Amino acid sequence: MHEQPFPVIDLEATGKNILRLRQAKGLTVRDMQGYFRFEEPRAIYKWQSGQSLPTVDNLLALSRLLEVSMEEILVSKPISVTFGSREESRDPVSFLGRICSAVCFPARIPAFMKAVTGMRVLCFLSG
Numbered sequence: 001m002h003e004q005p006f007p008v009i010d011l012e013a014t015g016k017n018i019l020r021l022r023q024a025k026g027l028t029v030r031d032m033q034g035y036f037r038f039e040e041p042r043a044i045y046k047w048q049s050g051q052s053l054p055t056v057d058n059l060l061a062l063s064r065l066l067e068v069s070m071e072e073i074l075v076s077k078p079i080s081v082t083f084g085s086r087e088e089s090r091d092p093v094s095f096l097g098r099i100c101s102a103v104c105f106p107a108r109i110p111a112f113m114k115a116v117t118g119m120r121v122l123c124f125l126s127g
Contacts, residue, residue: 005078013075015050021066021073022048035065 022032029048033041036058046052054062063070 003080003082006081007076008079009053010075010077011053012050013077014053014073015048017073017075018062019048021068025066027065032062032065036061 022029029041029044032044036043038044043052043054043058047054053059059070059073063073066073
């Protein structure tokens with residue numbers, strides 16, 4: 001068995017970072033809403049509270065708006081993943097559940113794990 005740190009995005013810390021960067025640029029939520037052409041500011045509030053992340057396209061646009069790299073917006077945290085154990089082949093749902101619990105909110109785990117076929121996982125996040 002081999003233990004390896006695996007980087008995941010820390011939603012809450014990333015949200016706080018988006019809020020901090022927005023304020024540092026002197027932008028309001030309404031300013032960002034106009035930039036992204038959102039009808040409502042709900043998505044921006046979700047980003048800032050760590051409830052969701054911008055799509056990759058919106059993350060790129062956000063980095064340009066804030067004049068920082070995408071990596072400077074995202075905050076990661078490592079989780080420990082053990083490779084080479086028989087656990088992955090014996091019980092892939094349990095193994096993936098441990099990873100999902102570190103990556104997403106516990107309430108979203110059932111939505112995250114829609115189907116498991118061997119070690120292939122089809123993941124769908126709502127929202």
